Amino acid sequence: MSVRRGRGRTGVRRYVNVVNLGALVLVAVTALPLLWMAVTSFKTARENGTLPPTLVPHHPTLANYRQALGSAGFDGYLLNSAVVAVSATAIVLGLGLFAGYALARMPMRGRGPVMTALLMISVFPTIAVVTPLYLVERQLDLLNSYWGLIIPYTAFHLPFAIWILRNSLLGIPYELEEAATVDGAGPTRTLLSVILPQARPALFTAGVFTFTATWTEFLMALTFNSEDAYRTVPVGIALFSSQYEIPYGTIFAGAMAATVPIALLVLVFRRAVLSGLTDGAVKG
Template sequence: MERKKKTGFARYINLVNLGVFVVVTSVSLPIYWLVISSLKQPVAIGASPPQYIPSPFSFANYQQAFSQYGFSQYFINSMIVTVAATILVLGLGSLAGYGLARLPMRGKTTIMLTLLVISLFPGIAVIPPLYLMMRTIGWLNSYQALIVPYTAFNLPFAIWILRNYFLGLPKEMEETGRIDGASPLRIYWSIILPQALPGLFTAGVFTFTACWTEFLMALTLNNSNSFRTIPVGIALFGTPFNIPYGTIFAASVVAVVPIGILVFVFRKSVVSGLTSGAVKG
């Protein structure tokens, strides 16, 4: 009987491993094909049969993306907008999350439900009024035209994550600070915030990714080439009669690098923030 249980458990583990292998392979193959296609010469991208390994390797697509299509400007624009919005979201979200988690106030449930509804609201529904508002105040084709909406749309989700993470922190630290005469703001800055770094990293990674890959607002609010971000810039590569697939692949690879580095560097903190704080209510 015991032998049958071990055999059944071993089969279950094998099935799980097989499922993981299938998922990882299905996710990795498009990324692999994107990278190798960016290293091919234009005539080899659509070759039949396809080349699974570029021969020879060519970095001409990367050079063309930066020299001919101005990808460096798009990269700088995306970095400015995304970093600024992420910093604002973390600053405002941590303050709001701490207040909702620890400070006495009425209507906390209503506030959290409102934030949830806002976070689920489709962004396309607010594009027309947002465009009219930005045009009225003269913010079209500017960095703040994207920084402010990105902050507003990503703030509710960040507050949810950070508020739930703050709830998971022990209250003894705050009580010690109050005994020493520290104000709530001092307790938040000196005691709570250093303990909440995994939650901050989790909210930061999600916010950075959402802002970095956003397309519709960037296309609508910034139609000047000087303020276009990476998603819009790549979408406008080439002409209707000439689509530079290799250059698009190369630019896409470069665009993925910051997110990949961010996730790799903070992967442990993100997992810790999701498991120990973000799923608690």
């Protein structure tokens, strides 16, 4: 028995070591591009053109950040991204909460096909629908406007939010709703006063993912908004390039500045996001 237990423990340790090694590789693959972007943003234009490339800037400079943040229109790009991302996230969370509650609690048929359809929509490639969406928005006069991005962003990210929220709501004890009903609360009051506080981790998870995706989205923002007054940060950074020059330092400096809000959001709500992802993974 002791020999078998020793072999079992050895097998578990090997498995844990393999998992840890895989996690380290995944972190390295994810972090190295970000590290290279940060390093390049502090290099001079001359140093960025040297071969082989330097891993540490020989003469660190903030000129790239001054040029990126001081360029005409960049503050407007930040404002446009904030308006679009915050609006789309708020709408997604509001609609997703009610839809997730309905799928988790209301008696209805065909929940399985509905959840499958939502999952398929959430992974549908954006490039496949950009052209028909452009034609629709042109007919509705939504091009070069905030709503021209808010509406499709909401449509694309709402299914994922519904999926996360529905799975999280399934883990909330039904007795809480019964007690609220006995006290005279209606469905809406029960949802807002009883269910909403319990679903905060899932809301934070869906909110962070939606905000990040809408803040960094490029294809639809480039296609639907051609006027400078409605361009978002990703499109504005792409416009730093000219016909004869690609200022990598300025581009990476702008990208680093645009990454700061996302990094702060993830750091502040990291525990809630992890909790919400765990609920979504465990509940069926």
